[in-house]
Amino acid sequence: MRSARLTPGPRTTAAPEHHAPGARPLPWLAGLAAVYTLAQLVLVTPGLGLGWDETVYLSQVSPQAPAAFFSAPRARGITFLVAPVAALTTSTAVLRVYLALASGGGLLLSLWVWRRLLPLPVLVTAGTVFSGLWITLLYGPQVMPNLWVAYGALLATGCFLRVVRAPGATADRRALLGLAAGVAVTALMRPGDAMALVAPLAVAALCVRRWRRPAVLLALLVGAALGSAQWIIEAYLHYGGLAARVHRAGEIQGGLTAHLSVGDQLRALEGRTLCRPCEVPWRHPVTAFWWFAIVPLTAGGLLAAARTRRLAVFLLPALVGLALAVPYQFIGYAAPRFLLPSYALLSLPVALGLLAMVTAARPRALAAVALALALSAHFAVQYVVLHQAVSRGHAIREAVDGVAAQLRRQGVRAPCVVTGAEAVRIAFRAGCASRQIGGHDGSITLPELLAAAESRPVVLLVGGGQAVPAYARDWRVQPLPRLSGLAGYRAYLSPPPGGPGRASR
Numbered sequence: 025m026r027s028a029r030l031t032p033g034p035r036t037t038a039a040p041e042h043h044a045p046g047a048r049p050l051p052w053l054a055g056l057a058a059v060y061t062l063a064q065l066v067l068v069t070p071g072l073g074l075g076w077d078e079t080v081y082l083s084q085v086s087p088q089a090p091a092a093f094f095s096a097p098r099a100r101g102i103t104f105l106v107a108p109v110a111a112l113t114t115s116t117a118v119l120r121v122y123l124a125l126a127s128g129g130g131l132l133l134s135l136w137v138w139r140r141l142l143p144l145p146v147l148v149t150a151g152t153v154f155s156g157l158w159i160t161l162l163y164g165p166q167v168m169p170n171l172w173v174a175y176g177a178l179l180a181t182g183c184f185l186r187v188v189r190a191p192g193a194t195a196d197r198r199a200l201l202g203l204a205a206g207v208a209v210t211a212l213m214r215p216g217d218a219m220a221l222v223a224p225l226a227v228a229a230l231c232v233r234r235w236r237r238p239a240v241l242l243a244l245l246v247g248a249a250l251g252s253a254q255w256i257i258e259a260y261l262h263y264g265g266l267a268a269r270v271h272r273a274g275e276i277q278g279g280l281t282a283h284l285s286v287g288d289q290l291r292a293l294e295g296r297t298l299c300r301p302c303e304v305p306w307r308h309p310v311t312a313f314w315w316f317a318i319v320p321l322t323a324g325g326l327l328a329a330a331r332t333r334r335l336a337v338f339l340l341p342a343l344v345g346l347a348l349a350v351p352y353q354f355i356g357y358a359a360p361r362f363l364l365p366s367y368a369l370l371s372l373p374v375a376l377g378l379l380a381m382v383t384a385a386r387p388r389a390l391a392a393v394a395l396a397l398a399l400s401a402h403f404a405v406q407y408v409v410l411h412q413a414v415s416r417g418h419a420i421r422e423a424v425d426g427v428a429a430q431l432r433r434q435g436v437r438a439p440c441v442v443t444g445a446e447a448v449r450i451a452f453r454a455g456c457a458s459r460q461i462g463g464h465d466g467s468i469t470l471p472e473l474l475a476a477a478e479s480r481p482v483v484l485l486v487g488g489g490q491a492v493p494a495y496a497r498d499w500r501v502q503p504l505p506r507l508s509g510l511a512g513y514r515a516y517l518s519p520p521p522g523g524p525g526r527a528s529r
Contacts, residue, residue: 049139052148053132060155061128064164067407068414069120073421075297078167079452082119086110089438090457092448093467096263097273099255101212102169120165127164130175131155134368137182137202141189141337142372149375154368156403157314158295158410159360169213170361174368176213177221177348180206180247181341181369184225187243188235200239204247210365211251216273217348217365222248224347228340276464278356288358290315295409295416300357311409314402318370325373328380338373345369420449427504427515428453434502434517436481443473444485445513456483470495477518488512 074082083092084100085107094100109122135151142150154160154174163171183202190196211218222244229240259269288302290312296304322342329338349366352358378395385391427450431442442451443459451458459468459476468476474495476482484496485504489512492501499516 049136049144049147052144053135053139053151056135056148056151056155057128057132060131060151060161060164061124063155063161064124064127065121067410068161069117069124069165071421072116072120072165072414072417073424074116074449074452075166075168075417075420076446076448079448081167081169082106082110083448083452083458086114086452088114089452089455092452092458093460093465095273095276095464096269097216097277099169099212099214100258101209101214101251102167102172104212105172106167119167123167124165127171130172134175134178134182137179137186137199138372141182141185145379146372146375149378150371153374153378153399154371156406157367158406158413159364159367161406161410162297162413163361163364168361170364172213173210173217174365176206176208176210177217177344177365178206178341178368180210180221180225181344184228184240185337185340187240188229188232188237200243203240204243204250207244207247208251211248212254215252215255216351218248218251220348220351221344221365224340224344228343285353285355285358288356289353289360289363292358292360293409295413296358297361297413298357298359300359302358310405313405318367318374321374321377322370323377324380325375325377328376329373338376341369341372424449424453427513430502430504431483431515434515435520436483436517440481440483441473441476442483442485443468444483445487445490447485450485456481478521481520482518484516486514486516492516 080092080094080098081100081103083089084094084103087110105126106119106123109119113119131151131154135147138147160171180203183196183199183206186196186199187203190199207218207222210221226241226244229235229237229244255269256266259266263269263272285302287306288299290309291302291304291306292299293312293315294306294308295311296302326335326338326342329335345366345368348369349363352362382388382391382395424446431450431454436454436456438455440451440454440456441459442454442456443461447458447460448465450456459473460466461468461470461473473482484493484499486492492514496516496518499518502515502517504513504515
């Protein structure tokens with residue numbers, strides 16, 4: 025495979041395709057995306073119910089139930105993505121298939137922009153490493169924004185490098201549009217992550233003399249402005265202004281703290297989708313072995329890139345990936361999906377590091393077999409964790425369906441209101457509005473809740489071991505099935521309109 029100089033210089037010509045003669049990137053990358061999509065359809069999609077966050081996002085556009093409270097940190101990018109399907113059907117299975125297909129296409133597109141920058145084996149290896157993580161597979165068909173942030177960051181970084189490496193005043197117009205689009209997608213999905221993406225790219229554009237191009241900075245600015253415009257406008261319409269929304273978002277997310285959450289991230293890799301607070305034992309360290317391997321493999325990839333004069337092309341995604349990861353190491357809790365953008369970008373130098381080890385080893389065939397065995401073991405661990413996470417999702421779906429069916433048998437029909445523990449998912453499944461009196465999702469006052477009970481069914485969900493509030497002590501109690509691993513859930517149903525036992529306001 026012929027190597028080419030990728031560092032920018034005054035005599036650099038248009039970048040050639042970095043793949044072996046006769047090798048075509050599209051079949052390889054399309055095949056990888058197809059395998060990733062098929063794995064989602066087989067391993068994740070069947071029977072997986074909606075998560076809590078998913079329900080909030082989907083309820084904004086679904087006719088199945090009134091929209092759940094949309095808290096300050098959330099952005100509507102993923103809601104816009106699923107809106108076309110939600111308008112046509114309330115089937116969760118159809119939604120999962122749609123997102124699986126879309127995420128496969130996103131993987132193909134975000135790798136495709138790198139085909140003129142990196143050798144095909146590096147791209148295929150990077151895509152395999154990233155798409156084989158249990159996190160990437162689990163969130164591919166889910167109504168969650170983090171994987172799409174990863175695609176946006178990968179797309180933006182690749183397009184950035186394609187633009188700045190063009191000779192002289194020549195501009196790759198499609199890459200410029202891709203840069204703006206990648207930043208816009210990231211900002212539309214998660215504005216905070218867009219800031220972490222734009223900052224290192226802007227610094228690189230300003231600090232590297234040959235990369236100082238007004239068009240690049242303009243594309244970054246336009247992409248960030250377009251992607252975050254809706255979030256900013258909504259801040260003034262519903263949250264009291266941009267500063268107030270940012271402040272409230274920081275409160276809900278816990279803000280940056282002195283607590284280093286690396287340990288939390290490691291424990292969460294056992295399959296916990298949210299570890300908050302993460303005061304749990306670390307029972308299976310093997311699930312985080314690959315996490316420790318990222319650093320030496322990235323370093324090895326960067327050394328190999330320096331030897332082949334490709335350092336700029338691998339160093340920038342490594343730095344951007346680090347910038348995207350740092351804020352999540354100081355928030356006091358962990359969710360593996362937060363680091364998906366970092367894993368996507370770091371997969372590039374990691375892939376080069378893996379291939380460089382095989383190339384440098386003797387005999388090379390034995391090294392290739394050893395690498396294949398190591399990757400097989402890694403993917404086996406990922407499958408086990410994925411299976412456990414999906415099984416928990418199935419159990420939650422069955423429990424939510426059971427609770428919703430039991431509430432319907434008790435006469436709870438739309439219009440209705442559900443409040444208390446696990447209200448969001450159960451309310452959505454039952455066709456009710458979910459409202460909370462206080463907390464991060466506070467959206468109704470107690471007098472307003474009691475007023476609603478005058479005209480419609482109101483259900484208070486109380487978890488095991490929790491005391492029932494005074495206002496619902498005279499309401500009819502209904503034990504509920506086991507939900508999300510917690511026993512003892514009860515539902516308190518408001519008296520029918522005009523009936524006895526109504527709490528006074």
